[in-house]
Amino acid sequence: MLTGKQKRFLRSKAHHLSPIFQVGKGGVNENMVKQISDALEARELLKVSILQNFDGDKNEAAEKLALGTKAELVQLIGNTIVLYRESVENKQIKLP
Template identity: 40%
Template structure:
């Protein structure tokens, strides 16, 4: 289940993600099982990830991003243009400590 973030936690994560580079990018094939497996592994290792979505239409991008977040049980922190920031706490070792409020 995707974590539910408070506005303060979202703001904190946006600040943490500011300097990150996009680690993954969807290709012409869209969201494949291989892409989702790689994203799942990257989320487990980094917890906070930028993903670049290659879709021309804004509605298609929004749909792809929400689909990716749902399938990986990640929270969508932010979306700007073609880039989405996803957060999912690690099951084994948490690195990011969220503020309480």
């Protein structure tokens, strides 16, 4: 579980990132969760955007992604989800 200070630090790091995954009409599926998990191992911090044609609940989609990838939900703002998971082999971010 991240502290408020750590979340604030990660939000500042994620501000300049572009979303690399999109949740669309199909919603969250296993393939997407696996790809995001692999990307988290490589990057540790990433953004996922929710498209206009997504008809589910944004909060549920964010929770599914966080649980499926065993990541921390740093932020859900507008249609953007920010996820963080410490990498096992490729550690880059040092939390305060």
